[in-house]
Amino acid sequence: MRSLPCLVPIPPSANDTGNTICLSESAPSPDRTAGGNPARPKPAPSAWPPSPGSAARDREGLRRAVMLMKERNPGSVFLGGHSYGGRQSSILVSEDPGLVDGLLLLSYPLHPPRRPAQLRTAHLPNLRKPAFFVHGTRDPFGTIPEMKSALKLIPAAHALFDVDGAGHDLLAKKALGELPARIASEFCRFLAKSAV
DSSP states (O other), X not given: OOSOOXXXXXXXXXXXXXXXEEEEOOOOOTTXXXXXXXXXXOOOGGGOSOOXXXXXXXXXXXXXXXXXXXXXXXXXXXXXXXXXXXXXXXHHHHHOTTSOSEEEEESOOOSOTTOTTSOOOTTGGGOOSOEEEEEETTOTTOOHHHHHHHHTTOOSOEEEEEETTOOTTOOOGGGTTTHHHHHHHHHHHHHHHHTO
């Protein structure tokens, strides 16, 4: 999340009101380029994992991006992201429920790999907006049963869309080409059921 969040309009076929999703990327790790972009440098090892101070700055950046979207967009604004970006989005919305209309969280990092006791769920009981989670069945940051158990902490409407065979990157070979459209469709269906 060391760059500005990406602002994504919901496809017109599923959206007649100009709704927008503000998505943030995952945090860069020392073993890959930042955001998967080979043109961006790898972070210094000291930059991983993000510190609490940088997490607060990242959440403030998300808040600014949402406020910018609200100025430009008459429709609903949703917030989300992949991994760390989604976690920071959910923490922000737990602290400021009126900020957005809902969440789209891709590969939520429920716990560090191989450390299931270190759950990142303290803020989940404070989520008061609809939250849609997309998670791979082979994600080392949380199994599907662990995710289902954690999501019970959320008092607002929530749903889990699992991607068979996908890891933390959500790249399942058999669904790769169709996955973005499926996620958009399932997210819109979830929102309709949640009466957002």
